[in-house]
Amino acid sequence: xxxxxxxxxxxxxxxxxxxxxxxxxxxxxxxxxxxxxxxxxxxxxxxxxxxxxxxxxxxxxxxxxxxxxxxxxxxxxxxxxxxxxxxxxxxxxxxxxxxxxxxxxxxxxxxxxxxxxxxxxxxxxxxxxxxxxxxxxxxxxxxxxxxxxxxxxxxxxxxxxxxxxxxxxxxxxxxxxxxxxxxxxxxxxxxxxxxxxxxxxxxxxxxxxxxxxxxxxxxx
Amino acid sequence: xxxxxxxxxxxxxxxxxxxxxxxxxxxxxxxxxxxxxxxxxxxxxxxxxxxxxxxxxxxxxxxxxxxxxxxxxxxxxxxxxxxxxxxxxxxxxxxxxxxxxxxxxxxxxxxxxxxxxxxxxxxxxxxxxxxxxxxxxxxxxxxxxxxxxxxxxxxxxxxxxxxxxxxxxxxxxxxxxxxxxxxxxxxxxxxxxxxxxxxxxxxxxxxxxxxxxxxxxxxx
Numbered sequence: 172x173x174x175x176x177x178x179x180x181x182x183x184x185x186x187x188x189x190x191x192x193x194x195x196x197x198x199x200x201x202x203x204x205x206x207x208x209x210x211x212x213x214x215x216x217x218x219x220x221x222x223x224x225x226x227x228x229x230x231x232x233x234x235x236x237x238x239x240x241x242x243x244x245x246x247x248x249x250x251x252x253x254x255x256x257x258x259x260x261x262x263x264x265x266x267x268x269x270x271x272x273x274x275x276x277x278x279x280x281x282x283x284x285x286x287x288x289x290x291x292x293x294x295x296x297x298x299x300x301x302x303x304x305x306x307x308x309x310x311x312x313x314x315x316x317x318x319x320x321x322x323x324x325x326x327x328x329x330x331x332x333x334x335x336x337x338x339x340x341x342x343x344x345x346x347x348x349x350x351x352x353x354x355x356x357x358x359x360x361x362x363x364x365x366x367x368x369x370x371x372x373x374x375x376x377x378x379x380x381x382x383x384x385x386x387x388x389x390x391x
Numbered sequence: 392x393x394x395x396x397x398x399x400x401x402x403x404x405x406x407x408x409x410x411x412x413x414x415x416x417x418x419x420x421x422x423x424x425x426x427x428x429x430x431x432x433x434x435x436x437x438x439x440x441x442x443x444x445x446x447x448x449x450x451x452x453x454x455x456x457x458x459x460x461x462x463x464x465x466x467x468x469x470x471x472x473x474x475x476x477x478x479x480x481x482x483x484x485x486x487x488x489x490x491x492x493x494x495x496x497x498x499x500x501x502x503x504x505x506x507x508x509x510x511x512x513x514x515x516x517x518x519x520x521x522x523x524x525x526x527x528x529x530x531x532x533x534x535x536x537x538x539x540x541x542x543x544x545x546x547x548x549x550x551x552x553x554x555x556x557x558x559x560x561x562x563x564x565x566x567x568x569x570x571x572x573x574x575x576x577x578x579x580x581x582x583x584x585x586x587x588x589x590x591x592x593x594x595x596x597x598x599x600x601x602x603x604x605x606x607x608x609x610x611x
Contacts, residue, residue, distance in 0.1 A: 204425045205508045205537060206529025233509065235535045256539055258478070258509035286536070288425045289453065289478035289507050308528035308554070309426025315455045316506070317425060319476055334528070337557035 180294055183262035187269075187297025191280060192388035197224075197380040198280045200296050202320060203304035204313075205286030208330040208363060210238045212304065213281055215363040217245040219373050224380060226279040227272045231260040233285065242283070248272050259291040260284050266297075278380055288313070292320040299383060300325040303356075305349075307331050307340040314348040321352040326359065326375070333362040400514055403482035407489075407517025411500065412608035417444075417600040418500045420516050422540060423524035424533075425506030428550040428583060430458045432524065433501055435583040437465035439593050444600060446499040447492045451480040453505065462503070468492050479511035480504050486517075498600055508533070512540040519603060520545040523576075527555045531565040534572040541572040546579065548592070553582040 191198045201209050210230070217226045228245075230238045231252040239251035250268045252260060265282060272280075282298060284291045303324035305313055308331055314321040321327065327349050335342070342360075349358055357375065361368035411418045421429050430450070437446045448465075450458045451472040459471035470488045472480060485502060492500075502518060504511045523544035525533055528551055534541040541547065547569050555562070562580075569578055577595065581588035 204506070205533055206424055206427075206526070232536055234538050235532070237532050237536065256509075256513075258507075285509065286424070287478075287507060287509050289476075289505065290510065293476075306426070306528065308526065308551070308558075312455070312457050313425055316452055316457065318454050331528070334554070334557055337554055338528075 177293060180262050183266060184295035184297040187262050187266055189389065190269075191297060191299075194274050195384060196274065196277060196280045197300075197376070197383055198282065198298045199300050199302050199376070200282045200284060200298035201302045201304065202284045202288075202291050203286060203306075204288045204309060207286070207304045207306040207309060209283050209286070209304055210241050211363045212328065212330055212361065213283055214242055214245045215366075215369060216372060216376070217242075217247045217281065219369055220279065220376060221246065223373075223377050224278040225276055226281055227274065227277045228281045228283065229265060229268045229272075230283040231264070231285045233257075238283065254285060258285060258287050259294050260296060261294050262296050279376070288317045288320050292323050300379065302326050302328060304328045304330050305345070307335045307345075308338050311341050311345040311348055314352040318352050321349065321356075324353045324356045326357045327353060328372070329358065329360045331362060331364075332360050332367055333365050397513060400482050403486060404515035404517040407482050407486055409609065410489075411517060411519075414494050415604060416494065416497060416500045417520075417596070417603055418502065418516075418518040419520050419522050419596070420502045420504060420518035421522045421524065422504045422508075422511050423506060423526075424508045424529060427506070427524045427526040427529060429503050429506070429524055430461050431583045432548065432550055432581065433503055434462055434465045435586075435589060436592060436596070437462075437467045437501065439589055440499065440596060441466065443593075443597050444498040445496055446501055447494065447497045448501045448503065449485060449488045449492075450503040451484070451505045453477075458503065474505060478505060478507050479514050480516055481514050482516050499596070508537045508540050512543050520599065522546050522548060524548045524550050525565070525569075526551040527560040527565075528558050531561050531568055534568040538572050541569065541576075544573045544576045546577045546595070547573060549578065549580045551582060551584075552580050552587055553585050
């Protein structure tokens with residue numbers, strides 16, 4: 172049963188991917204625990220990218236439109252998916268949500284998944300890149316304890332770096348654990364509050380967008 | 392299918408509950424996001440309760456025995472359940488794990504669930520009380536955004552209160568949001584690091600144990 176749901180999801184995800192590529196969109200799927208700072212990070216990144224890349228945002232939550240309202244402060248169009256009791260986004264939900272966004276003039280689609288470090292890892296949404304956030308407050312061992320999520324990451328954003336000292340954050344241990352589980356993921360150390368690391372992140376996104384616009388959109 | 396799994400789980404959970412009551416155990420199911428401080432809190436609480444109540448601990452993780460090792464520092468017997476890719480504990484796993492603990496002389500069984508603020512809410516393990524942790528670093532809106540978990544809580548532990556100032560924690564908002572979703576839950580503001588609030592917590596656990604030992608163990 173679970174297998175069949177995933178098969179259907181994988182097909183719809185590829186459909187999404189083809190659609191997104193035809194529209195020239197770079198699509199990022201943001202994943203993390205609840206409270207690691209996805210919404211604030213995305214809001215600040217969308218603002219910083221604005222001169223170069225125009226973004227639309229899809230945000231999934233069990234309940235409330237708190238995050239959608241916060242994301243709208245960035246000026247980007249935002250569509251909320253309310254999942255009820257469902258612990259992850261699925262390709263079909265994203266396919267429905269994207270129809271509510273005017274994609275003309277957009278270069279970037281950011282999907283903020285449900286806060287959950289386990290289940291969303293199994294669901295391809297048709298994204299180009301998976302971005303996993305890990306806040307310094309969560310503990311350095313999380314990559315080892317939640318390997319499926321971190322193994323699937325194309326980039327890992329260490330967030331709330333401004334709180335590093337207050338939490339006794341062990342930078343070397345965190346980086347070593349990320350590298351062990353996700354050796355190819357690019358790592359960004361950031362604070363959406365102070366702005367630290369946001370330039371490097373924006374540069375990465377712009378490069379990824381550029382690289383994709385030069386590639387065959389229908390290749391696997 | 393999901394329904395059928397839950398029905399079976401509910402029956403096994405009641406079986407566990409009857410077994411635990413016959414052994415005079417108070418059983419606590421600890422739930423939260425990854426990184427909210429469950430393991431440290433439980434380790435310190437087990438130590439502080441030791442003179443009055445002897446605890447055994449069952450801990451669930453997708454991978455690694457990091458938490459089991461940290462919990463053993465409390466002196467309590469600890470059994471690890473490695474779930475692989477499963478995002479929650481089930482009654483059957485707990486039933487198997489409890490057979491590996493010598494229950495003679497124990498008054499308390501603490502179950503540390505997989506770090507996940509969504510899925511474990513649906514799975515009764517046979518516990519007496521559900522304890523949901525919320526760290527001050529996660530944001531005050533989490534009870535509203537993850538209502539099934541907080542609605543099921545008998546007690547809410549606000550953890551890492553020592554970081555409140557560094558995170559700009561809004562105490563009134565957090566308490567108001569908890570009360571809105573879980574009006575009957577007792578709330579404890581704690582820091583396992585500084586010891587703040589740990590006495591009140593231990594007193595609560597001792598009272599709960601006492602109250603249950605005076606009640607018909609087979610009543611619903």
